[in-house]
Amino acid sequence: MHRKTLLLTTLTFLFIMAPAFCPAGRAQAAQKPSVKADEPATYFQKADELYLKKDLKAAASEIRKGARFLKAKAKSATKDSKEGLNASAQELEKLAKDVERGGVTSEKQLKDTFARSYHALANYEYLRASESWSKKKTRETGQALTDAAQDMEQAAKWSGRELETGTTDTIDYARVVGGKLVKGASWTEDEVDKGIKGIGSALSKVGENLKSRD
Secondary structure: OHHHHHHHHHHHHHHHHHHHHOHHHHHHHHOOOOOOOOOHHHHHHHHHHHHHOOOHHHHHHHHHHHHHHHHHHHHOOOHHHHHHHHHHHHHHHHHHHHHHOOOOOOHHHHHHHHHHHHHHHHHHHHHHHHHHHHOOOHHHHHHHHHHHHHHHHHHHHHHOOOOOHHHHHHHHHHHHHHHHHHHOOOOOHHHHHHHHHHHHHHHHHHHHHHOOOO
């Protein structure tokens, strides 16, 4: 009787803990967008919180940190993405000035600007992926695809708009292909081509929704 009770207890414990060790569960968790400490999302999040607390000077300071991040990216960007990054950095600087002097009356103004900044970053990563792929730099291509996918999700998050199912699928696909390239797993040229083209198409769709409305 004691052995049966012990066996039942052990099986119950294993059943409860199984999801934690399940590869599929780990893969799903890994797909959630993460934010590194030096990414603009950390500055944007602090700026938003400080703005709501009416600490306008501190909020403006965080926004300027985001602008500097985009300027730093622009230094290594190609002409096509450099213009977008610099334009977005200038928009952030203007926003910081307006916030500091109390000229921003809606939190939505902050979030829309942050969303456009992430769209510019996604475009930078997309073009970097295209260039790296043309040179057959597979790991660099994979990292750029992965970063582009994350930046697209951040753009959608800050905009407050839900991505269409097809766009979400495209982003997920690019992340999977990017992960294969980074890790050196099995991949095909058709997969990579599809991933890059898909991100390019998704960028255009999302960009239309993020255009500034004066």
